[in-house]
Amino acid sequence: MLLGGTTEMSLLLTVNLVLALCVIGYILGTRRALGSADGDQRLLHSLKGYYGQNVALSVLVPSAILLAIWLIAQPLLINQSVAGLIAEQDIAEGASSSLIIQDMRRVADGLDVVVHEGVLADAEIAALNADTTNVRDLLGDVGVAVGSEITQQTLDGARHYRTLAQTGNLWRGFAVLAVALAGFVFALQRTHKDFRARNVVERGVLVLLFSAASVAVLTTVGIVLSLIFNTINFFDAFPAADFFFGTRWEPSFSGRGGASDLGFLPLIWGTLYISIISLIVAVPLGLFSAIYLSEYASDRVRAVAKPMLEILAGIPTIVYGLFALLTVGPLLVSAFGSGGLFGVNWMSGGTAAITAGSVMGIMLIPFVSSLSDDIINAVPQAMRDGSYGLGATQSETIRQVILPAALPGIVGAILLATSRAIGETMIVVLGAGAAASLSLNPFEAMTTVTAKIVSQLTGDGEFNSPETMVAFALGMTLFVITLCLNVFALYIVRKYREQYD
Structure with missing residues (x-):
């Protein structure tokens, strides 16, 4: 029951329509292939199921790729657009833009709940712009908790975020369905008895299997890159020698910066x-x-x-x-x-x-x-x-x-x-x-090390402070140590395997 509710319903509707089109494509592809062979399966190049699978895959794969890209790109683009509404004064005072955007998104979700529950219409919510207290009370009436104070900037950003999200969701549905229909028509048109459906389907399945196998590799690369970049940011703010050779671990979240001792040796020991x-x-x-x-x-x-x-x-x-x-x-x-x-x-x-x-x-x-x-x-x-x-x-x-x-x-x-x-x-x-x-x-x-990674990433500390960023340096160092351990063990395994094989 969130705006979330409306967003998920639109996404669910899009997925259901694509799956329904896949089923229809499978049935029509099989019938079209048999029809081109006058019902004699012996005249088909491939088994009849391959023709239906070709149409179904032509519908599913392009639309799924587009949907995945859209789901990743849309929040990034909306956040970038909403960030332009943040006042320069807030940034100058040290306020975190990511936290402000998060507040805007939370209020936007709450406003969608209000509309979804039928408490107020969009026009009535717009009339409350001059009184942010009423908006906070209204969100509380429908069970949506907003932690920070709702300012006019937050309310304007939330309404802008909500408008962009609704527009993006609408265009997402149209674009995914258009790609699915294009794949449906293209695959159905080239379906006939001489079409090498089995070869196409097997190549497509091979690509899918390769993509699935690549997920583990890409995930590992992504983890390593995220650790590397955040570790570099940490060492820009904290001396590497004090981290690797320090014998005291006493982080301070008081905001005094240099008051923290972030020695790695006690943790790895x-x-x-x-x-x-x-x-x-x-x-x-x-x-x-x-x-x-x-x-x-x-x-x-x-x-x-x-x-x-x-x-x-x-x-x-x-x-x-x-x-x-x-x-x-x-x-x-x-x-x-x-x-x-x-x-x-x-x-x-x-x-x-x-x-x-x-x-x-x-x-x-x-x-x-x-x-x-x-x-x-x-x-x-x-x-x-x-x-x-x-x-x-x-x-x-x-x-x-x-x-x-x-x-x-x-x-x-x-x-x-x-x-x-x-x-x-x-x-x-x-x-x-x-x-x-x-x-x-x-x-x-x-x-x-792992216990301190958890403790450093939880709490009210600022994300860009050395006391928080040290968690990534700890994770990167532990990753390197584990990697060296794996390499050494692989050497031992190969040495004795050659001896006893």
Whole structure:
């Protein structure tokens, strides 16, 4: 129920009309091909379904491409047009133009709700221009909350935004339907019994598959570019040496700029330290579980144990975080805290590196065990039989034959677990605390890069301040470290794969 409501209905109507045209095109294309062959399918170059698919694809693909481009370009162009209405005085006073445009868009959505609900007509809303208080009250009556004060500038920009959006949506529908009809007529006209419909359709499907495969690559490129540009902006405002070699993390959102200490070393140390603890837990347990399931367990035990083990991977990380905070942390305090089992006060609070690392290790067990189990099972049985034929025991065969042959896959499983550990956030926030520390004591509170990325991008800080832009520098640095880790692991995998293939 938003203007959103009207916008989505118009978009939904356009999509439904295009899909209906695809169905009609498929039916008419098939009938036209059969008609040109006097109903004898043997005279057709391709199967009759290909002719209908050709018409349907000719309708769907161009219209979908145009619709996607329009949906991306229209908001950008509208924002650029609305930005011209922002007073120079507001910009000079340091107001964020993006926030002002966001307020205008929020008010525009609210006005559409008012019209959509039938509370007031457009003409009546226009009559309220002189009294912005009435507009705010009117939006509140229909349940639309507007956080900031509605000024005359905001109201004028909202009405301009709304007009441009409605006009753009109308032309979008006409343009998409026109392209769909053009594709429909063009494909239907060249449909006859000698038309090589199968070749055209298969080429079209190949292009679609290639486009789908390119999405992952383009997404990666987009992520990297966004990180690079924002990281450059951060280093323009904050010294790179202080970031990479600083040992203190004390950001300040007071607006004093240089009052912040944004040292990277405590964060990357906490990330690696907690990840190492988690791997110390996950790798032995996961690898031993995989060896047992693949080499020792009966089929009945394996059928029950493996799905039960893999359930751990499906538990939300917030649940693991609560488990660390409410269960594991207090247990560790009772064991290592004041008056604990060992009589030494090593741990003063439940939030510590060992709390988050141990719970994260439990979460990572299925990542190691499941992949390692599949890799061990993929080792040829002939290698086992040859070892047994030479007189080796089962344990000797596992140590000296199976594990070396499966080593590349096991390294890949450990790498996946490591990447998962480095990128974990919720368990760290709830289990390890928020203190940036360079300590070697696992019973102290620590934090990670990902946790600080979240904290720096939330709150009321200005987006162009170093305290906020540092999140992109953290993400870029972590990306480079993970990439180097992947390259090293790939080198190890290839080296041993050549040895045991």
